[in-house]
Amino acid sequence: MKVLDLRCSHGHGFEGWFASNEAFESQLADGLVECPVCADTRIVKLLSAPRLNLGNAKAPAEAAASPAPAASSARVPVESSPEARWMRAVREVLAKTEDVGDRFADEARKMHYGETEERGIRGQATREQTEALLDEGIPVMPLPIPAALKETLQ
Ligand SMILES: [Zn+2]
Helix, strand or coil: CEEEEEEECCCCEEEEEECCHHHHHHHHHCCCCCCCCCCCCCEEEECCCCCCCCCCCCCHHHHHHCCCCCCCCCCCCCCCCHHHHHHHHHHHHHHHCEEEECCHHHHHHHHHCCCCCCCCEEECCCHHHHHHHHHCCCCCCCCCCCHHHHHHHC
8 A cells, every 4th residue: 555645736735545656657647636625637746755554643744734635536544543453453362262251260270280171261350360370370461452342242
């Protein structure tokens, strides 16, 4: 995904997201890239350093220079905020673990001592239970679950 800083012949600066430079060039040649402000298709690409996608984080200067287009065919939404990545990571853990609820401490202990099959589990443990598990050398990890996910789990 290429994020390009573009400018129309009237001086409106805006951002366009394209699969590649070639995609941009071909859409530009076909007159498909237009200014979100005035629909001008005489667009030039500004030089800009490559950067990471940081969601909505924008430098103040850039935010001021780029009017937010309400709808532009050049833009595609990308889910890349830190919250979105966290949600994905947590979902992955949830998908790979068995929910043993408040039997967590018992199950973790049984697994550790070979009384039951090793597997990924999740559940609730009190602070005391967690400390006891750690004292016994049983690995326990906190799993902060985003509020939005918690609701869908119950
Ligand atoms: Zn314009």
